[in-house]
Amino acid sequence: MQGKIKLLSDDCIQKIAAGEVIERPSNVVKELLENSADAGSSTISLEIKGAGKELIRIADNGCGILKEEVPLALQKHSTSKIQSLEDLQTLTTFGFRGEALPCIASISKMELITRSKEENSGSQTTLIGGKIVAQKECGRSEGTTIEVKELFFNTPARLKFLKSDSTEKNRMLRTFEESALSHPEIAYELKNENSSKELPSRKDLKDRILDLWGEHLKIEDLIPLNLTHPFIQIKGWISNPQSHKPSKSYQIFYINKRPIISRALNHALYEAYRDCLPQGRHPVGIISITMDPSQVDFNVHPTKREVRFRNESQIYDLLIKEIRLKRSLISTPPSLFKKELELNDLQSSFQTNQNHFEKFETLSGNHPNLKESIGSLEKYNFSRSASEAAKSTLLIKQPAKVLAQFHSLYILAEQNHHLIIIDQHAAAERILYEKFKQCLSKGLPVPTQALLLPLLWNVSLPQAELVRGALVSLRKLGFFIEEFGEKTFRIQEAPAMIPESELQKSLDEILSSLEKELEPSYPVEEKIMHAACRSAIKANEALSHPELSKLLEELELCSNPHTCPHGRPITLTISKQELDKKFGRI
Template identity: 40%
Template sequence: MQKIKILPEEVINKIAAGEVIERPASVIKELIENSLDANAKYITIEIEDAGKKLIRVIDDGTGMSCADVRMCIQRHATSKIQEFSDLEKLQTFGFRGEALSSIVNVSKTKIVSKTDSDLTGWEINSEGGKIVSEHESPHPRGTTVEVNEIFFNTPARKKFLKSDITEQSHIIRTVEEFALVNFSVGFILKIDKKNYLTLPPVKRIDDRIIDLLGNKIYGNLIKFSEENRYIKISGFTSRLESCQASKSIQYFFVNSRPVTSRLLSQALYEAFRDSLPIGKHPMAIILVEINPKFIDVNVHPTKRIIKFSDERTVYETITWAIKKHLTKQSSPVLTIKDSSLQTEIFSKEKHPVYTIKPEQENLDYYVVKENNLQEKIDKETLEEFLVLGQIHNTYILLNTPEGLTIVDQHAANERVLYEKFLNNTSEYKIQELLIPYTMELAPHECEVLKSHIKTINLLGFETSEFGLNTIIFKSYPAILGELKHLNDFFKEFVTLLVDELLDTTKKTIEPKEKIIRSACRAAVKAHDPLSVEEMKKLIIELKKCNQPLCCPHGRPTMLRIPISELEKKFQRR
């Protein structure tokens, strides 16, 4: 019996989106959705050459009859809806009937499918949307779609594909998203004929998180749930002390559909607003269940962007659910330092300048003299300085002949370390770890990192794969000095590096430089208290840098306030 039919013209006019296949990951997304809509229990995804050469998706779903196989590649042919009002009770991922047609039009495609009632399967082969052959073919119940040479007939679109590692990372991320929320379905991902992911069906999403993201990540998550007559919110967020330097482990789902939603993201950050460390991001897996008539999934061709009819209720429910469970966390132990003993620094005229701790007593002007300054005007600020102290364990205050200079110790230290790396002309010395550090990663993160391990190791690290989605560090570059918080450093380094390597806006920056920048940034902590001698040493090293005025990422290292400006503000002029 034929299930797939061409939609009526009036329905097409209301829902047509001009489906465009942008990259191999787009193909895999659409094919996985079709497999899930067919009630598949196991889905196998195979790719070669980052999906550019081959994409194959195999499922054990209900399959298609001979007539449906012929019809499925037609534009606006679908079994999901028959009229526009069906969108209000939509229970499937697909509904427009555009995706498979779009895939077929830009590739060489083979589709084989069989239903329970058919004695044999039916195979259809096409090139650029034109059927070249069709015939009976042995096949178990279910469907296999094989997409070869994507964009073979649209070289202009093929030209805009990114590097293999970037395209592959998008594919892995796509599989991750569908595998997370569809935990009762088994997923296998094969990359270049090697098993990359094997995820058996499980009964709880908790088990799927462990299988996919690892025990360490799961152990740092808090489970939450909230429900009212309008909406059900559930999921996981990171503990306050386990937030990350990037958003790479944030997943949002609405009715099991992976989405990109500013509303959901803002609700997440609102829940963390009073407790999120600067520069950190919560891990999150947020699942929204809502009556389909209260959402519009027909906003964007990819169906990743959706609209809610009552955004305020969704926003407040998510924020409340997460906040409620965050406040149940036990408070971290705080160490109170004795700061009762304080001393005052006096200028030559005996006027108190700054109140500091005893270790900062007896400060004199610290004068640095060096010939042939390359940036005399810029560096004159640091030629003669008095360290006044440190505020918020982040900013160093300097009294200079010109006035007041405020140095961002994080940006300054990052610049110093960065130039030490660049100026190193010999083999990088290493600092071995007494206990190697292992780290579990999300599959897409691990794949990005693996392809650059050789370059990472040339810079003083000793790292390698250590099991499924796990890497091990045995040393780090000695240039970075003594690292007080090794666990934090490696977590930050890997997170920053993955973001840098995936950032398509930084294609002109070599991977080596991205590794160095990430290592330098991770090695420096903005809130570390420094002794006077440490502050002096940092300022001297900063002054020797070729570009002392900004960190490698472009942030300023110092802010100068001339004495004339201070006098103006205090109305002395």
């Protein structure tokens, strides 16, 4: 809680003062929104005019500032949020440097109207370039209004460095979104020129996400995170593996409600989606981590957006584990093309929901995995339509029928009035990867084949060290490798899924992947599987009709038939309707 505003000691100032710099209007918005949240407000309204250069006005119903303390609040290094450096260990507020208000005031014309809970009337203070030019008593309900007019009026150089009005506006709106998602319980109002948006107070972050981004994100595309660990708690929402986005707009990380930038957390998010994210696509992740303030340092950068963790690798590992776990609970029902999942298509295919359930009950008996994943959809309170959609997909899916092979590279198939083009190598990689993965996750041995002649594998000295370190993992995946001298290994048995003719290539791939420096926590088995899969059916390989059909059958059984383990798409689908349109038939 905030106490009275006090000037920090010189020693403390030296250690924490980072010389707050307001470079653009969004910095003002961020500081003022944070102050309002720190003041315990339950409603905050933000108004922007002229891309923030004309006016930024923030009004809240927080604790307000005592009349006699207003000049102090406007003085550098005066804060009510900490008294000494030690207080940073227990910090629960956004602010702590006592720099933002004086800094903003010094480069604008500011009006500060505030009334503290303890007083019957408020005060209005007018500043120009940081100097108080007028002060009077005024009426106001509890809370604070700050108007920042003519930002940078006395620093024309900074005005010049601003980007276009629309870019600056977008940055302010992003800052507003970050704040609103950090505090679903606060009601917000946003006025931007002629448009306005109201966000009611919400108990659940999910509702705030939908208030803000409901046009682009569907609840059935989101998966909740919820991990409580002795020293951190991870909450938030991520996208299911198929609902990736073309940009990173739907990613925000919070530590103790503060939006932050962290390469490690960002890496963890992508790592957790590594096997299912097509190139150039991005997962959704609104991830809020709560931890003891003594375990994280926000006093790294003037904007407080960069953080230093005491134990970064542990947080990294926990985040990956939690995302992977929650992802696996919502495995997607097999279907070669995602369009089939859309409810509109489904609704036209079936007359009544009752029918779905009856048919599903009969069919799902043969598909225990599907039934399980649908069960978990419902467990997570997904809308009934999402789980019904998943159930119905099974009903309308007919087996894909092979039509032809094109350039020994692509399979042409048809399924449910769609033409599907399949990258045969990507498909084979996915199938191989999932076979390995299934054995590992169930603790089953990978089926192996004894080689006709043992293969001798010669490597360099440093490579031999790497192979030696991975022998146990290799054995788990069906590579029975023994040392045969300092730089030679003998292979007598290998995974049955890898043709003997491809074994050497597969080992080469494994070696180069072992040489790549990934995050230390990245499991060796995962590296090996990814590399081994490259030896799946290669492009430029002519396959017989039965071979092509088998490949499709196996692909349909994969939990993710959409991307290869390295993220490339596997299928491209064109509906009959699209073709009809192209040929001017409709």
